[in-house]
Amino acid sequence: QVQLQESGPGLVKPSQTLSLTCTVSGGSISSGYYYWSWIRQHPGKGLEWIGNIHYSGTSFYNPSLKSRLTISVDTSKNQFSLKLSSVTAADTAVYYCARKSGSYPSYYFDYWGQGTLVTVSS
């Protein structure tokens, strides 16, 4: 059973960089069949896709966040990471990591981490 677990600071100051790591267990992040994703949910709101990365390093970002976003993968640790720079209060959200499965034109998120709340505040 694949499991994902987010980790990182729960409080980030405005203008700083939000950094989160997702550790994958029960399966290899180097499996070519999957992309590894970040999704966030603002308090009381819906879900917003942030971006995906393949173990090869190929990544796709939400255009609305692309200028501030870096997603990377560390296959030796079975982890992938999110860095979001120049954060504001609008980046306060629960951040989820998830596994993206399927094939074109049908991709879906079949395993999710429990989520971690990140608050942007001074």
Add this chain to the structure above:
Amino acid sequence: QSVLTQPPSVSGAPGQRVTISCTGSSSNIGAGYDVHWYQQVPGTAPKLLIYANRNRPSGVPDRFSGSKSGTSASLAITGLQAEDETDYYCQSYDSSLEVFGTGTKVTVL
């Protein structure tokens, strides 16, 4: 602003059938991209409920079913149970990004 529109809420009595619509456009659902559905209990992560329009992952009761037609999709819950009272989201693909619906809260009367 989501490109997939869902009704904010639907309700039904125990045992009844309810449906949740997910309305898109020619650039997402209408372009042939599949629709997937998630169930989210507040305070927990979303759970995949239906993938590729109508398929249920292992362990999902057959009370849940999905369909897609044109630029829309639907999730149906038959034999509504108290435990079904929570939030539901559709998801598809549009212009190089994954998109989610606005979300629907199901209330069991």
